[in-house]
Amino acid sequence: MIYDMLLLRFGEFILKGKNRRRFENSVFLHVKSVLEPFPLVELRNEFGRIYVYLNGETANEPIQALKKVFGIASISPVIVCKSELDDILGTSYRYVEELNLQKSTTFKVSARRVWKKFAHSSHEMNHHVGSKLLKNFEMLDVSMKHPELELRVEIRETETYIFFEVISAVGGFPRGSNGKAMLLLSGGIDSPVAAWSSMRRGLTTECVHFYSYPFTSQLAKEKVIDLAKVLSGYAGEIKLHLVPFTEVQTSFTGQGQDKLIITLMRRSMLRIAALLAEREGALAIVTGDSLGQVASQTLSSMNAIGRATELPLLRPLIMMDKNEIISIAKDIGTYDLSIQPYEDCCTLFVPDSPATKPNLRIVESIERSITNLNDMILDAVERTETMVLTPNGDGSTKVDSPVEEDWF
Secondary structure, eight states, rough: OOOOOEEEOOOGGGGGGGGGHHHHHHHHHHHHHTTOTTTTOOEEEEEEEEEOOOOOOSSSHHHHHHSSSSTTTEEEEEEEOHHHHHHHHHHHHHHHHHHHHOSSEEEEEEEEEEESSSOEEEOHHHHHHHHHHHHHHHHHHHHHSSSSSEEEEOSSOOOOOEOOOOOOOOOOOOTOOOOEEEEEEOOSSSSHHHHHHHHHHOEEEEEEEEETTTTOOOOHHHHHHHHHHHHHHSSEEEEEEEEEEEEHHTTTTSSSGGHHHHHHHHHHHHHHHHHHHHHHEEEEEEEHHHHOGGGGGGGGHHHHHTTOOOEEEEEEETTHHHHHHHHHHHHHHHHHHHHHOOOOOOHHTOOOSSSSSHHHHHHHHHHHTTHHHHHHHHHHHHHHHEEEETEEEEEEEEOOOOOOOOOO
């Protein structure tokens, strides 16, 4: 079917009062950038909605792109006609005819007279349109409560919109509308979902990945880059900070406290992420922790690990079970990449019996005993490579190190 327009509805931020206009403008700019590959389209912004006039463009590809725009709750492909009774009846008939219904289908008409000077009320239009359709399509039966097909007729002064589909989009808050955070991105299932969840809440999310060459392969690194590219499809672009972690990680292996290695590694990761956050102007750190899922995600472990930084730690998956996380990963397109068998630095160094209730005093004592740990952390930050990734390409640039800072 050839549609004339896409009707985009905003998400929950429309309830935010004074910030609403700022949020709407942000979504409009995101929509505009997403639709750049479609030169024929024209946009119109209206209170609570965006109208995308297709002008001959097919609807499917723009819809798929717009479903990823944060702040858009739903999309309806629309047929447009004149706001005259005969045109509305004729267009409604042709619309249902093109649906080519093959089985008995319940329906109702929901007319809305936005233009109050139109000669017929909403109730009258329900009857006029519904009667014409019932007379011409034998497979249609009326159902007012739970129809399979709800034909919506929105009558405005200059034109009338006719549609029935309401396609769910990602919703949430506009991209970048709630500040910036650094996200610890591994190659697993959880952290990409945490990244998507934080972006959906309006956070500009920069990803931080730790690799330990030669213990982790180039394929593991490329896997994370591919995951970040998928995530960039929701944000337009995304920064990925690749941190060389070998020296820091191996410094913990000769301390006689193998059960605490994961705790020690993750605390150093948070310190490095905090330094990167300071340099990039981020105000929080996001992790993919899910309570009790593994040893480092018990409440005791998260408490000991989280003490390594004063920045707020955001854990969007904290109360979700694995099946919920997997379902989202499949929906957003990261699952198939995440299950590729390339191990990250944490997986390779997991002891047989990791501590589930690490003693913070002992952990801090071990850190103090490694006299050059602070220097190794600063060196890792200095040698961090930053990539700016987009869905169809990438760029890489070396970054400057932050001002030196003592952690202990």
